[in-house]
Amino acid sequence: MGSHPHTRKPDLPTPATTAGREGLTALLARPERALVALDFDGTLAEIVPDPEQARAHPDAVAALAALAPRVASVAVITGRPAGVAVRYGGFAGVDGLQHLVVLGHYGAERWDAVSGTVQAPEPPPGVAAARAELPGFLDALGAWHGTWIEEKGRAVAVHTRRADDPQALFDTLRTPLAELAARHGLITEPGRYVVELRPPGMDKGVALASYVREVGAESVLYAGDDLGDLPAFAAVEKLRSDGVPGLLVCSGSTEVPELAERGDLVVPGPGGVVALLAALAAQ
Numbered sequence: 001m002g003s004h005p006h007t008r009k010p011d012l013p014t015p016a017t018t019a020g021r022e023g024l025t026a027l028l029a030r031p032e033r034a035l036v037a038l039d040f041d042g043t044l045a046e047i048v049p050d051p052e053q054a055r056a057h058p059d060a061v062a063a064l065a066a067l068a069p070r071v072a073s074v075a076v077i078t079g080r081p082a083g084v085a086v087r088y089g090g091f092a093g094v095d096g097l098q099h100l101v102v103l104g105h106y107g108a109e110r111w112d113a114v115s116g117t118v119q120a121p122e123p124p125p126g127v128a129a130a131r132a133e134l135p136g137f138l139d140a141l142g143a144w145h146g147t148w149i150e151e152k153g154r155a156v157a158v159h160t161r162r163a164d165d166p167q168a169l170f171d172t173l174r175t176p177l178a179e180l181a182a183r184h185g186l187i188t189e190p191g192r193y194v195v196e197l198r199p200p201g202m203d204k205g206v207a208l209a210s211y212v213r214e215v216g217a218e219s220v221l222y223a224g225d226d227l228g229d230l231p232a233f234a235a236v237e238k239l240r241s242d243g244v245p246g247l248l249v250c251s252g253s254t255e256v257p258e259l260a261e262r263g264d265l266v267v268p269g270p271g272g273v274v275a276l277l278a279a280l281a282a283q
Helices: 018-029 060-070 082-089 125-140 166-183 204-215 227-241 257-262 269-282
Strands: 034-038 073-077 100-104 109-112 117-119 148-151 156-159 187-191 194-198 219-224 246-251 265-267
Touching: 018 034, 018 219, 018 246, 034 204, 034 269, 060 073, 060 269, 073 204, 082 100, 082 109, 082 117, 100 204, 125 148, 125 156, 125 166, 125 194, 166 187, 166 194, 187 227, 204 219, 204 227, 219 227, 219 269, 227 246, 227 257, 246 257, 246 269, 265 269
Parallel strands: 034 073, 034 219, 073 100, 219 246, 246 265
Antiparallel strands: 100 109, 109 117, 148 156, 156 194, 187 194
16 A cells, blocks of 8 residues: 555456455455465466467466465466476466465376475376377377377377367367277366366366365455366355355456356456456555
8 A cells, every 4th residue: 555646556357246246355355265276278378289388477477476475375276287387387486486286187186385396196097098099099080180199197188279170170079089088987178179088086176175175265266268167167156155255267268158158257368367366466
């Protein structure tokens, strides 16, 4: 609260829903009991054709470092391996990020800023078996050109973003990949021009609900951009029905209208998410 006439806090956007406004009010009233949870790709980092080139928005780390000491915890919940998200996010060794955790592989892995280490169980055998089968499987479907296989340790993903018609190829592959996954005891998670094959029982909703209990959060903000974030949206809706206020933020994407329809607040992509985090920190 500076007395200088030109210093003013950045404006916080107003959520479009009553539940969202209640969630924001609760977060601002007792920030030390609030959990701020965020997806990585498409939320803190722009979506790029090659996922290995994804990096956090240039202002993301500064906004997180300003916000993290003021809240109970900041959690990045991602389908990526925890260590990869930490590297691409630039989260390691940053002052102010002691309250940050990265829940990788939908919570199966965990990196804590305090220890700087990743805790991870052994990868399930079905993932390696499905991965070994994928090249021949895609070739037999005539889909080898235009697809790209991403190794994720505890999961494997098939991307179609580089194809001539990414949506058509994605639509063609969804059912066959689901059948391949089922043969190996896996499930599929469709996203923006990507189908991920992974073990059942891991999703962002399970990871978020478990972490809310762990930190004893009394309010929750969750921001995401893709279909894989819908379980986390559902977890926040469940928490709200149990009396824990929550705010759902959609990192604006025309590619996934389902999220925008369920969000309390739609912001224009990672730049909008980062601006929101910075505005929260300033409050």
